[in-house]
Amino acid sequence: MDWYPDPADATRERYWDGERWTHNTRPAQVAPMAPAPPADPWAAAPTQAPVAMPQQRMPQQQMPQQGYGPYQGAAPMPGQPAQPWQAPAGPAAQTADGVPLSGWGRRAVAWIIDSFLISAVSALLGWNFVSRLWHGSQQMMQDIIAEAQSGNTTQVSGPEMVERYGLTGPSQGLQLISFAVTLAYLLLLWRFLGATLGQKLLGIRVVPVDEGRAPRPLAWGRALARAGMFSMLSLIPLVALVNYLLPLWTKKRQTLHDMAGRTQVVRSR
DSSP: OOOEESSSSSEEEEEEOOSSSSEEEOOOOOOOOOOOOOOOOOOOOSOOOOOOOOOOOOOOOOOOOOOOOOTTOOOOOOOOOOOOOOOOOOOOOOOTTSOBBHHHHHHHHHHHHHEEEEEEHHHHHHHHHHHHHHHHHHHHHHHHHHHHTTTTOOOOOOOHHOHHHHTHHHHHHHHHHHHHHHHHHHHHHHTTTSOOOOHHHHEEEEEEOTTTTTOSOOOOOHHHHHHHHHHHHHHHHHHHHHHGGGGSSSSTTTOHHHHHEEEEEOOOO
């Protein structure tokens, strides 16, 4: 039982007695307004004008800029401590007194140049042997072709063919001349210039072991030991090839003739 909105008039209320509507009515009661929530103490009043303060520049603090570390593997600047991420640079190949050693490529190109010079001089000095070898080889090739065309299948060994056409003597004579020219060429140039012509062109020279700043060329003993070993090894092509590849693996980039003469090859420019 209570007052409820009148079904017949929305502006009034009618009393319900629990079973039916009565004749008692009254104006509709307005519900009281709910209290406003407390103001947010942190909210700024919208109607309050900001108070003008004296103009004052606040000190600006700049955040320290973080620098970038050098790329890995870079050498530190003088006076700058090494960074933990830097890999230590490997020492360059050099003599004990700090002169850079020659690379294998320079030595190889220098020897190719020297080989042409030695071959040209040897051919001039042994022209008689060169001529005999040429004519004997030509005759041998003509006979081989003629026998093949005639159907002759007789097998003849290589040494027998060389001996039959007289190639053994000229070949040995030319080899002896080449050995002598090589020995003299290397000995004299290493003794008086410290480098062959090919080495001069490539900017390298021969020095005693760990004496890259030695002002003088090699002494006679060192020059002779180095030139003699090189000339003898050159008589066996396979051994000569292995010898010339040794600087790729030896610690001081030495060949067998370097070890015999106790020498190294350094950059001169």
